[in-house]
Amino acid sequence: MVSVSVTGSVTPTTVSTLAGKRILLGISAGIAAYKSALIVRLLKQAGCEVRVVMTSGAQAFITPLTLQALSGEPVRTSLLDPEAEAGMGHIELARWADIVLIAPATADLIARLVHGMADDLLTTLCLASEAPKLIAPAMNQAMWRHPATQRNVAQLGADGWQLIGPAAGDQACGDVGPGRMSEPEAIFEAVTRHFSATPLTSNSPHVVITAGPTREALDPVRYLSNHSSGKMGYALAAAAVAQGARVTLISGPVALPTPAGVTRIDVESAEQMHQEAMRLAPEATLFIGCAAVADYRSASPAEHKLKKQADRDTLTLTLIKNPDIIADVAALPAGKRPMVVGFAAETQQLEQYAHDKLNRKGLDMIIANDVSQAGLGFGSNDNAALLLWRTAQGTEHRLEAPQPKTQLAQGIIRQALALLSF
Template identity: 45%
Template sequence: MSIKNKCILLCVTGGIAAYKTAILTSMLKKAGADVRILMSRSAKHFIGASTFQGLSREPVYDDIFIEHQADQIAHIDLADRADLVIVAPATANIIGKMANGIADDMITTTILATKAPVWVAPAMNVNMYQHPAVTQNIERLKSIGYKMIEPGEGLLACGWVGQGRLAEPEAIYQMIAAYFNQNQGPLKGKNILVTAGPTRESIDPVRYFSNYSSGKMGYAIAQALRDKGADVTLISGPAQLTPPDDVEVVYIESTLEMYEEVMKRYPKADAVVKSAAVSDYRPKHTSQHKVKKSEGPVTIEMVRNPDILKELGEKKEQQILIGFAAETRDVADYAKKKLENKNLDMIVANNVLEADAGFQSDTNRVTFFYRHGKTESFELLSKNVVANHLADALISLFEEREQHDC
């Protein structure tokens, strides 16, 4: 990894998620990075400076008026030395300061002085995160080139449920690795299609049939494959997600639109990971105007959509094909049948009724079924970690194919 010897400034502010930055510090240090910790006064109410000093093996910078070396101005030296600056967790307070150029502590003065990329990982109560003042400050930081690491959704420390959880340390680490390893990695030169999200089948201009897919798994897969050097095209149904950087994104609505976009790119693809939850059926007729309610029941005639995965399997030449099986019972049986019937190399199966493993969650519990009979089962993991396991599995499939061809 080219993380080695890179100087990464981790700026820790006053949120309960500060402990996650300690985990990130350990991961980066093990990878050989030069990690320097800057702490706000409030951060020390949640985690001690000695923890970070022990993990980073460097002094912690928490007071702009204390110079660790007499011949250096610490915040200028750190600003000049940095290859990357990450604020995690980033509270509403620090986001507001950065957006308005305030420099009243070690973190804010260093950030103003640096020319290194600055990444911001918000973590706060969902209502604070959605407050217009905070959203405006975030947009302002984006406009001057700061990168936002989107927070996750779920149960927050305050008891509310919603968006505001600091991104997991593993996910942030993978983003850092990708940044310092751009155009590198074991999948360099591979063109990979990833499908994600739901599809919508229109009834009229205001109604449609769809499903509960959020697209989180597919977006995480696209990022993981990109991080390992692949050229990724993400074909996405409607999803309220920010796509990974350096990934070509094609937005679609219906299954027919996804079918067209996948098929025209398939001949040049080295692999396809079809994680989208497409609709098997669509209305036979779509009204051009809103259908008005009337007395009695309404009947909508449905017709089959193309089976994209099956057709990909039938047309497969040298491509590696990975599918998904989101089931509610008999998961292994259905997954194995789908693996065989659709000529897949691997299928990722899960039970969407299990707690924290459904469409909308940030976590998943999956089993990989391979064509040659091997299986791998994983306990509950973040979808970013599952995506990295899938990327590693795809690398192994490519290696096996190359050995076979020899």
């Protein structure tokens, strides 16, 4: 899931990347539909051809006339338009698109897409089009977290859809949490990355990456966690896609958009992350454990909110160890074990602790960073790292100076992919 700079501008490089690309933009019902106008504008500024398809509910939030004025093309709203369908217009439109982009996508639309429904123009186009498909969910935080929505989103990823977001924050209903549609600039960036990424082939490595923090519940409203923002893991995912890998990102709760071309699986706890990692690792070429996984969890999370006791100044919690994800992946038998890269976030004796973790957990490579340095590591856009990896002659290392996480990620992925060839 790389941190996207929201500038609202289109650079000359972006224009050359997107010039002449045909974008079919689908808009479903939701307050975020008003942001779709800016998406159209950004795409047009970059030289794209844009055609818009709206569901009936979307028209309650923004008018077709507005989008027609911005796109310069008629807006399609009905599957049963006699004039458009005289020449099988929905099939022609499906074949026309270089990509299908849906923003916003409601929980209802996502559910219908998963089940292959074709009960309106937009869902019919999605079934009929063989173009790559990107989708930006937008809904209430409770709807997003619902198990049915999470199952549907996971299935969309398995079907080849690329998720963009959602983001977290204030929502129109007054709630706060994940489910906000990613900002138009982030969606535009995802489209740009899609067209600039190296195409996948049958020989493309499958890279599985864990990212972000985990949350270990203490009661229904409190949890143990850490300061990880997920930026490093998401930067690694974007860098791996750019270098021609097929990428699956197992993400803890973060407020970052999914990088274009990445299949994202959202988890909360260390046990959930462990389950997904062990399911995916045997089919992976490279496994990168970048997540800041909680070492311990509550032995028995309270069923109801823990109340403050007036006669007690202390609270005792019993914690138990979480599974060691990176060690368990590294311990897989030959034939099922990918190359394993771990991370070590330290505050002292960086090289010594990194060597120890590399050997103790049986890793092939480790990236160690000093999280005590101001402006680096957790939550920041920059990082520095010590890279150590195994060779036939022993252990080699390289020190990476402070730099943007996106740039550091590219160097890490290049080194890891180079080791695969030995």
